[in-house]
Amino acid sequence: MNTLPGYLRQAGTALRFLLLATVVLGLIYPLAIFGIGQAVAPFQANGSIVRDASGKPAASALIAQVSANDAGIQNPLWFHARPSAAKWDPGASTASNLGPNDPKLLDAIKANRAAVAAAEGVKESDVPADAVTASGSGLDPQISVAYARLQVPRVAKAHGLSPETVQAMVDRRTVTGLEAFLGQPSVNVTELNLDVAAAAVK
């Protein structure tokens, strides 16, 4: 049986099997999930796009949206997201992939710490870890509650709002309850900045 014709016949079977399976698993299945997704949860299925007051797509609630210059310095008007090895480009997700003892990582963290401390006007020792470390995706929209609190005075001043008002906005965008227990309390910067913009316009 282990002859060349045997192999060729099986290769023919394999090819036909594979092509038929591709129709089912590669076309019908994803299209069915697409149909169900659009019917059941269109907001999530299309990327959790949040719209501005005029109804135009403004951001994805799941993706960091950062106003930064070419050097990667984030705009002081807004809440800052975590450092990103992807420069917050939604089309180029990546981590730094630097080892825990890597001198390049050590330098980057020290530089980030100095920059955050200067931007917020606080001591370097007050800067939390998430503010100086790049996320796994480069698109993490969440920051720690501590890092958000650090930024409240700067953002409030920039928009002529009271720190209490801005802190209330932070609290509203803070993950709580079971989700915070299983994960950790964190604040969505993308949505928070949209809230700040809406409040500042009034």
Place this chain on the structure above:
Amino acid sequence: MVFSIASFVTQVAVLLLLLILVHKPLGVYLASVFEGKKSTRVERLFYRWSGVDPNTEQRWSIYLRSVLVFSAVSILLVFLLQRLQGVLPGNNSLPGVDPWTAMNTAISFATNTNWQTYTPETTMGIFAQMCLLAVQNFLSAAVGIVVVVALIRGIARTRTDRLGNFWVDLARTSFRVLLPMAALAAIVMVIGGVVQNFWSTDVVNQATGVTQTIPGGPVASQEAIKILGTNGGGYFNANSSHPFENPNVFISMFEVFLILLIPSALPYAYGRMVGDQRQGYTIVGVMGTLWLTSTVLMGWAVAGAAGTATAAAGGLGEGFEQRFGAAQSSIFATATTLTSTGAINVAHDSLPPLAGGVAMVNMMLGEVAPGGTGSGLYGLLILAIVSVFIAGLMVGRTPEFLGKKIGPREMKLAAMYILVTPVVVLATAGITVLLPDAMANAPASGPHQFSEVLYAFTSGANNNGSAFAGITTSGPYLSTIMGIAMLLGRYLPIVLVLALAGSMAKQPKIPASSGTVPTHGWLFGSLLLSVTVIMTALSYFPALALGPLAEGLLK
């Protein structure tokens, strides 16, 4: 980044409880699929169109030939169509994939490794993702399962040279097991926030002036089978760290559950098919003990937050996503490396040194706790055969396993199985370390550079697919040697397993005597556990000492 012990304990307890609840009904269902005699009308049509005679059973050599021919055809087709991407529809304006990358990727997805030497966002269009890679996610997972089914039949059957029909087993596993489960999982994922569309969305923030192109794609349908089939190749470069693949901690927990689901239910199906449920419980008990031990070790190593850069940051953070927290990420990192998954929700390269070491050891165990779909169970069954051999030596009797004699032929096959993967890992990593040009692709310095290389070949030969991703493997040399490691690490063990299945099926069943070592219960479970750990330690300790252990001990 906080490592919450309360969250860690809760998540582990919830996972264990869910898996214990589900493994029996799922195991019963799996056994009924594998033992079923009838084909549905759609399946009969499918067999007719593919030229399969569903009523013919195959000898082990023909079963094996079918596995190999099917895999070879898959690799060739996936390679060719990637090369032709530029002229095919659904390419998102991307050109044909570079030949080295296309070769590496075709092998990677057909072998259930899903090592990604490419950056998905800039390499693969929707057609390649959906019709090539996601399809292989189903089929490579199914191939692993049908191989263990053939082994179980070899153990259960007597005086026959027939092990079943590969094509029927493959179709049933794909369409009756993986497809409905993946569809359910994908729907849960979409509701939880995973994307499933066919377009990107341009967004403009009027206040900040930022414009972005938010990517889209059939992500949920691919994510579901990527996780369920212990594949691990991400739709996006950041894999399950990407918010669109893994939007929150609940979905992340769900993904861990799905990774462990089929591999931990297969032992129940095994017990049912050999007619002795205690056999299945002992196997799953060993898997569970290893999983729990490794998860706790990983949690301990992550919580320790060692490393000079980590210390400078004031704690964990680099490579972590804020929404998961360190507890969830350590549980994920354990599950993904104890199975052949290799999806990641934290950058393994940036984990504390000993945590990265735990991830490597998990793969070096042969991914048996609970392991890849099918491959985990056949790996542990081979270790069980080695264990009865060792026990047989102690009591001076010819070893037997469920009434089948473990003679010289069976023992040679099992011993070769144990040796194949470590030899491939250490040889490919060893050769690479000697080539300065190749080592330049791992930019780290000191022990961490060696760790990146060791991790890559451990991951490749064990068909895991996760990486210390600082290493770049897209050039001709590394693409090729990784391809070789993945091929040998997948198909040599399969050859040995099916040969073993063939020689066990031929034997009559000998009744248990007073000299028979029972292959169930605490005593045998402990022996199996010790054999698994000792084999791994003997094979890999020197390599581990040069990489993660050295880095973990350096101050």
